[in-house]
Amino acid sequence: MSSPSKILRKVxxxxxxxxxxxxxxxxxxxxxxxxxxxxxxxxxxxxxxxYPNAKExxxxxxxxxxxxxxxxxxxxxxxxxxxxRDKEQGRVLFGIRPCDARGLLLLDKVFGGxxxxxxxxxxxxxxxxxxxxxxDPNPSCFCLSMGGGPCSKEGSDLxxxxxxxRYVAEGVNEKSAALLADETFEKLDExxxxxxxxxxxxxxxxxxxxxxxEKLVEQLERLFNDPVWKDLTESCLGCGICTYLCPTCHCxxxxxxxxGTTGERIRVWDSCQFPLFTQQASGFNPRPTVKERFRxxxxxxxxxxxxxxxxxxxxxxxxxxxxxxxxxxIREVVTSLSKGNAR
Amino acid sequence: xxxxTTDIRSIARKLLQEKKVQVVIGFERxxxxxxxxxxxxxxxxxxxxxxxxxxxxxTLAAYLPKRKEKVAIVxxxxxxxxxxxxxxxxxxxxxxxxxxxxxxxxxxxxxxVEANVAPKRILQAEEREDVLILKGSDFEQALSRSDLLHxxxxxxxxxxxxxxxxxxxxxxxxxxxxxxxxxEAFDAMTSEERWAYVSKEVDKCIRCYACRNACPLxxxxxxxxxxxxPRWIGxxxxxxxxxxxxxxxxxxxxxxxxxxxxxxxxxxxxVDIRKLNRKLQKDVKALFGYEAGLSLDxxxxxxxxxxxxxxxxxxxx
Numbered sequence: 181m182s183s184p185s186k187i188l189r190k191v192x193x194x195x196x197x198x199x200x201x202x203x204x205x206x207x208x209x210x211x212x213x214x215x216x217x218x219x220x221x222x223x224x225x226x227x228x229x230x231y232p233n234a235k236e237x238x239x240x241x242x243x244x245x246x247x248x249x250x251x252x253x254x255x256x257x258x259x260x261x262x263x264x265r266d267k268e269q270g271r272v273l274f275g276i277r278p279c280d281a282r283g284l285l286l287l288d289k290v291f292g293g294x295x296x297x298x299x300x301x302x303x304x305x306x307x308x309x310x311x312x313x314x315x316d317p318n319p320s321c322f323c324l325s326m327g328g329g330p331c332s333k334e335g336s337d338l339x340x341x342x343x344x345x346r347y348v349a350e351g352v353n354e355k356s357a358a359l360l361a362d363e364t365f366e367k368l369d370e371x372x373x374x375x376x377x378x379x380x381x382x383x384x385x386x387x388x389x390x391x392x393x394e395k396l397v398e399q400l401e402r403l404f405n406d407p408v409w410k411d412l413t414e415s416c417l418g419c420g421i422c423t424y425l426c427p428t429c430h431c432x433x434x435x436x437x438x439x440g441t442t443g444e445r446i447r448v449w450d451s452c453q454f455p456l457f458t459q460q461a462s463g464f465n466p467r468p469t470v471k472e473r474f475r476x477x478x479x480x481x482x483x484x485x486x487x488x489x490x491x492x493x494x495x496x497x498x499x500x501x502x503x504x505x506x507x508x509x510i511r512e513v514v515t516s517l518s519k520g521n522a523r
Numbered sequence: 524x525x526x527x528t529t530d531i532r533s534i535a536r537k538l539l540q541e542k543k544v545q546v547v548i549g550f551e552r553x554x555x556x557x558x559x560x561x562x563x564x565x566x567x568x569x570x571x572x573x574x575x576x577x578x579x580x581x582t583l584a585a586y587l588p589k590r591k592e593k594v595a596i597v598x599x600x601x602x603x604x605x606x607x608x609x610x611x612x613x614x615x616x617x618x619x620x621x622x623x624x625x626x627x628x629x630x631x632x633x634x635x636v637e638a639n640v641a642p643k644r645i646l647q648a649e650e651r652e653d654v655l656i657l658k659g660s661d662f663e664q665a666l667s668r669s670d671l672l673h674x675x676x677x678x679x680x681x682x683x684x685x686x687x688x689x690x691x692x693x694x695x696x697x698x699x700x701x702x703x704x705x706x707e708a709f710d711a712m713t714s715e716e717r718w719a720y721v722s723k724e725v726d727k728c729i730r731c732y733a734c735r736n737a738c739p740l741x742x743x744x745x746x747x748x749x750x751x752x753p754r755w756i757g758x759x760x761x762x763x764x765x766x767x768x769x770x771x772x773x774x775x776x777x778x779x780x781x782x783x784x785x786x787x788x789x790x791x792x793x794v795d796i797r798k799l800n801r802k803l804q805k806d807v808k809a810l811f812g813y814e815a816g817l818s819l820d821x822x823x824x825x826x827x828x829x830x831x832x833x834x835x836x837x838x839x840x
Binding site: 212213214215230231232235236245246316318319320414415417418419420421424425433435437446448450451454455456459501502503505506507508509511512 | 553554555556558559560561562563581585586634638642644645646727729730731732733735736737749751757758759760761785788789791792793
């Protein structure tokens with residue numbers, strides 16, 4: 181069920197956000213030092229909407245890097261456990277980019293599928309996603325090649341598109357109804373609707389499909405043991421930038437932080453690029469070098485996830501492309517592998 | 524620039540032809556404007572991939588530890604100093620490495636370049652002698668190269684390789700000794716202010732370990748943060764853990780850090796990592812008169828013991 185499109189004038193955005201903040205927790209792009217990050221806002225003036233994309237993906241709003249699963253206390257043979265309660269207040273993830281909204285779809289499948297994760301699912305159900313279409317994609321963006329697009333609405337509840345002095349707001353599903361009911365939104369006129377279509381066409385056309393992936397899954401299976409992985413990964417430093425900034429990477433570790441007989445069990449992000457990720461108690465590591473770890477990242481994203489979750493673990497946001505310290509470009513890697521380039 | 528590229532290629536070709544090395548580690552053009560990246564050349568026909576420009580910012584010495592084969596490495600001043608330290612610390616053997624020295628005019632900080640033209644997108648960049656010409660879909664702009672350098676390059680006093688086997692191009696004029704002017708303000712702070720500054724910086728850290736992994740001198744087979752039996756520090760981004768990580772790492776690099784700036788360049792979230800390293804560098808210089816990575820014969824001050832070493836801070840704090 182889709183709501184009709186409306187108009188949100190930029191001059192009225194602040195008052196709209198002001199009302200939203202009164203009712204809900206609002207997370208939006210803000211400037212911190214030299215970078216744009218998605219953070220909870222206290223005032224509309226913090227929000228920066230003319231931005232290529234945030235340095236970190238918005239996944240941390242729903243899947244924090246450190247999350248308490250429960251607190252425990254053990255005394256004289258008795259154990260007590262407390263589970264954190266989520267705030268009743270709803271959340272709005274405002275102004276994120278379409279690639280990141282699409283990334284949430286993968287997290288939904290992983291955390292909300294057969295193995296339901298109450299921590300993620302609880303927060304997610306309570307969150308309205310308002311995405312902002314890209315009218316000027318970055319050279320590092322490749323969402324189109326990953327099945328999305330600069331104006332894709334997948335994963336969004338409400339989709340905004342900048343058409344000059346106003347945004348066109350398209351309700352994607354019923355979750356957006358409460359927001360669209362706000363007095364700020366005006367009826368969409370034909371002229372603005374036509375302008376929105378023009379912006380969409382232009383932004384799509386400005387992107388070049390850069391990744392060939394038609395035969396990727398079968399090539400990946402064939403190339404698993406090929407020495408080509410060593411060549412592809414020779415410059416890899418083995419850091420966790422690509423996985424930690426990725427909107428779809430979701431691997432985690434569980435550990436206890438204890439003091440005496442009390443403590444908490446926490447969930448923290450983990451990365452397949454780290455040696456400890458697969459280190460076994462015996463000391464043996466089945467993925468001993470960056471070659472195996474990098475291969476795992478590519479296999480997981482482009483072979484295992486398409487099979488188990490029906491979508492790749494990549495939405496083409498380009499963060500790993502721009503932030504990799506050695507410019508190890510996933511677009512080139514995937515293109516080369518899908519062509520079947522063995523050593 | 525173009526001449527240096529030509530020189531590096533011909534040196535690399537000769538080394539591979541004469542089988543003096545199995546691999547040449549240098550730079551190739553990256554996949555985006557303002558990027559060059561490490562590359563590993565093993566065949567003569569691949570030497571044409573090698574380039575030299577203002578974006579060869581990676582510290583290639585980081586690829587040296589644990590290598591078995593004979594390697595040639597394209598080395599800026601900072602790379603050469605890192606190689607010196609690695610040899611001294613027995614992580615590489617002198618006869619295993621051929622240093623292709625390249626006098627370095629400083630590397631360009633792309634975030635600085637991008638900030639200059641934001642929010643416009645750079646689609647093409649051309650480097651001339653002292654200017655960088657940027658082109659986008661609707662603009663062309665020239666920026667002065669010297670305004671765009673990385674912080675570590677601004678304070679660098681060793682633009683020429685301190686150790687090389689063959690030199691590409693001509694040596695540059697050496698700079699005066701390090702004045703540490705970049706940390707004057709930090710030095711002048713009270714310890715409370717310094718703590719507040721460091722806390723604010725490490726608060727940004729996401730524990731991706733890019734700083735550690737990009738560092739040529741961070742080669743421990745097992746980093747203390749990865750130890751699990753026992754576990755020294757927690758795995759989260761809790762302030763106590765990120766602070767311990769950065770402080771321990773800085774201290775472990777005291778008297779060893781060659782100030783290449785690889786840590787800061789690799790950091791995706793802009794933690795001012797070098798502040799701690801620079802402070803320790805200054806202290807080591809003041810206390811021991813030592814600058815890391817300048818000579819193979821000098822003993823590293825924190826890797827040696829003298830009976831007259833000061834110890835009043837231990838026995839009578």
